[in-house]
Amino acid sequence: MRILVIGLIIFVNFILESTLFQYTRVFGVKPDFTIILITSYAIMRGSGFGGFIGLASGLLQDIFYGNAIGVNGLAYMLTGYLIGQSNENVFKDSYIPSIVFNIGAVFIYQHMFFLIAYFTKNQVSYTHALMNIMIPQGIYNAILGPIIYRLLLRLDEKEFMNNKIY
Amino acid sequence: MRFLKNKLAVITVIIALILVITVAFTAKGRTRPTAFESIIGTAVTPVQKVLFKTGELFKNTFNTLFEFRSMKAENEALKEEIAKLREENRKLYQMALENNRLRALLEYKEANPQYEYIGASITGKDPGNWFDIFTIDKGSKHGIEVNDSVITGQGLVGRIIEVGSNYSKVMSIIDERSSVSIVVNRTRDTGIVSGSVDSDLVAIMPLESDIVKGDDIITSDFSTFEEGLYIGKVESVEKQERKLQKLVRIKTSVDFKRLEEVFVIRKADEVD
Numbered sequence: 001m002r003i004l005v006i007g008l009i010i011f012v013n014f015i016l017e018s019t020l021f022q023y024t025r026v027f028g029v030k031p032d033f034t035i036i037l038i039t040s041y042a043i044m045r046g047s048g049f050g051g052f053i054g055l056a057s058g059l060l061q062d063i064f065y066g067n068a069i070g071v072n073g074l075a076y077m078l079t080g081y082l083i084g085q086s087n088e089n090v091f092k093d094s095y096i097p098s099i100v101f102n103i104g105a106v107f108i109y110q111h112m113f114f115l116i117a118y119f120t121k122n123q124v125s126y127t128h129a130l131m132n133i134m135i136p137q138g139i140y141n142a143i144l145g146p147i148i149y150r151l152l153l154r155l156d157e158k159e160f161m162n163n164k165i166y
Numbered sequence: 167m168r169f170l171k172n173k174l175a176v177i178t179v180i181i182a183l184i185l186v187i188t189v190a191f192t193a194k195g196r197t198r199p200t201a202f203e204s205i206i207g208t209a210v211t212p213v214q215k216v217l218f219k220t221g222e223l224f225k226n227t228f229n230t231l232f233e234f235r236s237m238k239a240e241n242e243a244l245k246e247e248i249a250k251l252r253e254e255n256r257k258l259y260q261m262a263l264e265n266n267r268l269r270a271l272l273e274y275k276e277a278n279p280q281y282e283y284i285g286a287s288i289t290g291k292d293p294g295n296w297f298d299i300f301t302i303d304k305g306s307k308h309g310i311e312v313n314d315s316v317i318t319g320q321g322l323v324g325r326i327i328e329v330g331s332n333y334s335k336v337m338s339i340i341d342e343r344s345s346v347s348i349v350v351n352r353t354r355d356t357g358i359v360s361g362s363v364d365s366d367l368v369a370i371m372p373l374e375s376d377i378v379k380g381d382d383i384i385t386s387d388f389s390t391f392e393e394g395l396y397i398g399k400v401e402s403v404e405k406q407e408r409k410l411q412k413l414v415r416i417k418t419s420v421d422f423k424r425l426e427e428v429f430v431i432r433k434a435d436e437v438d
């Protein structure tokens with residue numbers, strides 16, 4: 001059941017990201033709901049989940065929208081893995097980790113994405129990316145992150161989430 | 167190696183390496199969708215379409231609601247602008263008309279260089295229905311004298327009957343007290359034209375004179391007016407056998423109801 005639910009969440013998130021969530025733009029910046037998802041599960045369940053959700057969502061985006069397969073997959077996966085390392089050391093009922101790690105995850109992901117973009121010869125100005133994408137998106141994510149984290153946490157506490165497959 | 171015992175870390179690193187390779191291979195850009203991509207695309211696109219449409223609907227609805235107040239303000243601003251533009255348009259239209267009138271005057275002036283021209287605007291008129299006597303804004307200061315001819319680009323208007331320092335009075339040719347010696351341009355038959363109470367221009371011609379409808383009438387060389395000024399066309403000819411004369415109605419070329427700018431003319435050599 002766990003895998004099914006999370007798979008469904010990833011898929012729904014992917015569809016909503018490309019459609020309805022496009023209308024959540026404030027000053028041209030869209031919050032990264034994938035990051036919120038990855039961070040939430042990384043905090044709740046650790047690196048394995050974080051990495052897997054990152055990989056799956058990222059690859060889905062890459063295959064469908066990206067030019068190079070693996071750019072998003074790699075960046076999201078490593079983000080999820082790194083955030084997941086904190087799993088054993090954080091208090092899961094608090095909002096604080098969600099806020100902090102959402103900002104952190106946005107920074108890790110965007111820097112990774114920037115590096116990959118840099119090496120694949122896409123000319124992007126670092127200061128422009130920092131000021132116009134990373135910082136606003138980090139703040140936006142930090143606001144929305146705890147709300148969604150709370151919902152996901154409640155879902156995760158349900159009985160059926162303990163069963164791995166059925 | 168403690169690191170290798172962490173299965174998750176190893177898997178992550180391996181996948182990361184694989185992804186780096188796929189990035190490197192696919193970074194050049196694809197134009198054709200891969201097989202996997204087209205499968206996902208086929209499945210996802212209809213769903214996306216519906217959701218995107220829903221989003222658009224929400225966006226449009228909310229936009230309309232929020233724009234309601236600004237629309238009112240916009241409406242008022244636009245109305246104001248319409249009023250302003252109408253006013254401007256009216257002014258421009260008048261300027262265009264004025265331009266046409268002035269151009270006609272100028273053309274006449276250029277075609278008849280033997281006169282000295284003094285341009286003047288009409289400042290007032292006899293409070294009747296027609297321009298019988300009117301005042302213009304030029305007087306003796308500008309060199310105007312009594313009995314100078316007053317014309318427009320279309321033809322004869324009248325003559326100066328009184329001159330002040332900066333104004334003059336003009337009696338138009340349709341005034342019943344005015345009479346002008348005329349000549350029919352085609353046959354050189356002479357006659358006298360006078361204004362009438364009903365503001366028609368009527369000429370008395372000898373019975374034997376040859377005059378038909380449509381003849382051009384100009385001033386003759388023995389009148390107080392300069393000779394050869396165009397007055398108008400013959401509108402109708404009425405034989406009065408008992409009085410031994412012909413009654414000729416003339417349609418003036420000048421529209422006396424809509425006079426605004428005129429020229430006062432005199433022979434150039436007379437001024438010297």
